[in-house]
Amino acid sequence: MTIYLNRNPPTTKDDKDNYVPKPKEKWSNDEDKLANSNSKALNAIFNAVDVNQFKLISTCETAKEAWDILQTAHEGTDTVKASKLQILTTRFERLRMEEDECIADFNSKLCDIANEAFALGEKYSDAKLVKKTLRSLPARFAYKVTAIEEAKNVEKMRLDELIGNLQTFEMNFKAKKKSRGIALNADYDDMSTKDETDEDEDLSESLTLLTKKFNEMLRKINKKGRFGDNSKNKNSQKKNFNSQRFEEKKRKEGVQCRECEGFGHVQAECANTLKKKNKAAMAST
Numbered sequence: 001m002t003i004y005l006n007r008n009p010p011t012t013k014d015d016k017d018n019y020v021p022k023p024k025e026k027w028s029n030d031e032d033k034l035a036n037s038n039s040k041a042l043n044a045i046f047n048a049v050d051v052n053q054f055k056l057i058s059t060c061e062t063a064k065e066a067w068d069i070l071q072t073a074h075e076g077t078d079t080v081k082a083s084k085l086q087i088l089t090t091r092f093e094r095l096r097m098e099e100d101e102c103i104a105d106f107n108s109k110l111c112d113i114a115n116e117a118f119a120l121g122e123k124y125s126d127a128k129l130v131k132k133t134l135r136s137l138p139a140r141f142a143y144k145v146t147a148i149e150e151a152k153n154v155e156k157m158r159l160d161e162l163i164g165n166l167q168t169f170e171m172n173f174k175a176k177k178k179s180r181g182i183a184l185n186a187d188y189d190d191m192s193t194k195d196e197t198d199e200d201e202d203l204s205e206s207l208t209l210l211t212k213k214f215n216e217m218l219r220k221i222n223k224k225g226r227f228g229d230n231s232k233n234k235n236s237q238k239k240n241f242n243s244q245r246f247e248e249k250k251r252k253e254g255v256q257c258r259e260c261e262g263f264g265h266v267q268a269e270c271a272n273t274l275k276k277k278n279k280a281a282m283a284s285t
Contacts, residue, residue: 038063045070074119081120088117092124096136103166106136107159129159137166144169 012022022031041063046054049070056073057066075081092113097106110133114124131154134145148154148165259270267273 042066075121085117085120085122088113088120088122092117092132095132097138099138099140103163103170107133107163126157126159127155130154130157130162133159133162133166140173141166141169 012020012026014020042060045057045063045066049057053070053073057069060066060069095106095109095113097103110129114129117124134148134154137145144166148157148162259267259272
């Protein structure tokens with residue numbers, strides 16, 4: 001954009017052919033508009049920029065001067081513009097749509113690059129933007145891309161038309177995916193409920209079996225305990241009996257018979273004594 005404005009008022013020649021300011025009452029309508037337009041344009045520029053930009057143009061007296069300063073600050077020289085365009089071209093070629101990204105977000109990135117390039121003097125055509133979009137879509141759009149390329153003329157297709165078609169396809173794709181997800185969740189819930197029921201039944205059976213085995217073990221322990229006690233009692237009784245016999249034997253072995261002077265019995269139990277008693281009884285009869 002070029003602004004040809006001058007802050008100086010209209011001039012006229014005097015008698016000596018020198019240019020002097022023209023009296024205001026003699027200004028034509030065009031001269032009046034031209035003289036005031038610089039102030040209006042400069043005021044508009046001052047109101048449109050931020051504080052940092054205003055510092056660059058605060059001393060300017062013409063709108064043309066302010067405009068040139070701002071243009072150089074934003075676009076730079078020709079060398080700077082060429083470097084910026086090269087960077088934008090690299091960004092444009094590397095731009096790809098991510099798997100979890102939606103069409104609207106990708107289109108916003110693409111348009112930002114196109115607008116920056118346009119500000120630097122290079123315009124991307126709709127055909128170039130359409131082809132770039134089709135090349136940058138993820139695998140889930142492969143079927144739709146093939147259908148568009150076969151049914152439409154990509155060279156004459158507008159970017160907004162393409163984005164509209166892709167957004168419609170994206171909404172349908174998400175709706176179908178959501179429906180399948182709900183169905184899968186329902187099946188999973190049914191399977192989970194069934195598994196939980198089976199687990200409860202298995203747990204109940206396991207507890208019943210464990211209780212049964214525990215009771216059987218208790219019975220075996222009790223039974224074994226009774227047998228052990230009986231055996232212990234018998235052994236104890238046998239031990240006591242043997243001890244009594246041993247003590248009695250010892251006692252008998254320590255006694256000496258006065259009849260035969262043998263050990264282990266008394267006189268009354270001696271065989272000699274018993275014979276004598278038998279003879280005496282026979283003699284008395």
